[in-house]
Amino acid sequence: DAGITQSPRHKVTETGTPVTLRCHQTENHRYMYWYRQDPGHGLRLIHYSYGVKDTDKGEVSDGYSVSRSKTEDFLLTLESATSSQTSVYFCAISGPRTGRNYEQYFGPGTRLTVT
């Protein structure tokens, strides 16, 4: 494993509640990513970070925000969860130490259910 942990691993929440997912790395990589995986859609990028306090939107960023105050932590927040955000969420990391072509390594995932 590439030193990536995600918490919580499973969460059930109600519509309208805020939810924060955490990704923690021990590899000191520069880039971190949040994806969601849904049947029929595959993996889609939500947000990514290219350094502390530097973030940008991905393909499906509406309804999500992120923060990165330390190299090792990347937080994904659903301000007001909706049923359409029921999904499996994956964090990934990459950086110069993963090779010139910035190979991405993935965490174990968080299964989120919004009821």
Place this chain on the structure above:
Amino acid sequence: KQEVTQIPAALSVPEGENLVLNCSFTDSAIYNLQWFRQDPGKGLTSLLLIQSSQREQTSGRLNASLDKSSGRSTLYIAASQPGDSATYLCAWKGATNKLIFGTGTLLAVQP
């Protein structure tokens, strides 16, 4: 918009067979293509990364090829084993560090 397609969506083969998984992409401005394996309920495991300047990359029984001009990559698995059963995903990377994923091929190797 970049699209990445994987065919077939599912494949079942008997143990010992050699097989090829296909990945096609529409944007030839590719930096690299990464192949992953995903077991049910698990995260993604990186298998091979093939750079745009390479034609092939090998790791054990796995061989990935890349043809930029035709927009295709293939993952060849030699002498398949039941433990190879999983979903295989390819991901295209361009000038940014964002990956565009295919929807995967579900492989079942029958003992």
